[in-house]
Amino acid sequence: MDAYLYLISASYVSHARFRTLSEALVRAAPCPAHAVRLDASGDGMWSALDALYAQGATRIELRPIGLPFSQSLEKWLPGAAGSWLDRQGAKAPDLFMAAVPQADSRVVHSAARARVALTRIRPKAAGEIGRGWDAPPDFRHHLLVCAGPRCHLKDAPSLADALKVELGRARVRSQCLVTTTGCLFPCNAGPVIVHYPQGHWYRVADLADIRCFVSQALREGTRPHHLLIHQTGDQYEPA
Incomplete structure (x- = not known):
């Protein structure tokens, strides 16, 4: 087939x-x-x-x-x-x-000449300003979850969903801003979570790793060293 x-x-x-x-x-x-x-x-x-x-x-x-x-x-x-x-x-x-x-030149030609619906744009003062996007959110932890192509291949989206579930289970969800990102670059060590303001980078391969990360890094304030792959450095990102 x-x-x-x-x-x-x-x-x-x-x-x-x-x-x-x-x-x-x-x-x-x-x-x-x-x-x-x-x-x-x-x-x-x-x-x-x-x-x-x-x-x-x-x-x-x-x-x-x-x-x-x-x-x-x-x-x-x-x-x-x-x-x-x-x-x-x-x-x-x-x-x-x-x-x-x-x-394929035929694909490019078709895209260039496609007949599509048009919407007239009117003048709008400060049209680029979004409502409610004025200040950084008030969270203790900012978690960057890589969902770039190489981490996505290794099931990063499911891990991001699992992370949110575990944050709720550990009752720290309200303290954490979870942001999925594009490529963070250490692709061969992925899937990757970066924990700020500590500046620690962790490899979380499965649900057990996520539970360990949430329990130690977020609830206890310690470092799960077996998951740690990089530290940004305290001189830049003080805890």
Whole structure:
């Protein structure tokens, strides 16, 4: 069975808008298909490949979506997909990477000339100012959870959701501002949580790590050293 896996990088797109796009792609596909975001939220590429393989796919095309599509992702994705393929054994499906959309002049021409609805813009004084975005929030802890493509692949979105659950269970949710971010760079050590104002960087691979982090770093005020991968430095980020 042939299958398509559409790969979308769109960290600032709402769940509803992504769902609308992914459903449209799946409907238009000439074979069984699935769509995933490469960052921010939702199933990761490995999980989607698992699902298609379980459905009986013997040939899967990875098809990037977006104009332009990230050069960094274009170079990284074949290796990440190859890592999944390496774990499947002798009966693994054939896996192919499609060229990025901007490589097809017909796609670019169609986007450039598409007839779309227009909305007239009127003058609006201080239109760039958002309501209620005036001061930093009053939290004791600021937790940066990387949901960039490489951490997303390792289930960072699910870990972010689990973190919020554990914060509530530990009754420290009201003290913590949880922010999912793009790439924080130590990708091979991910998934990563950065804890400010302490300036400590932790690798949290699973639910047990999250529970340990919440219990020690947030409730007890100690450092789970077996999770610690980097310290920004007290001279910059005093506790």
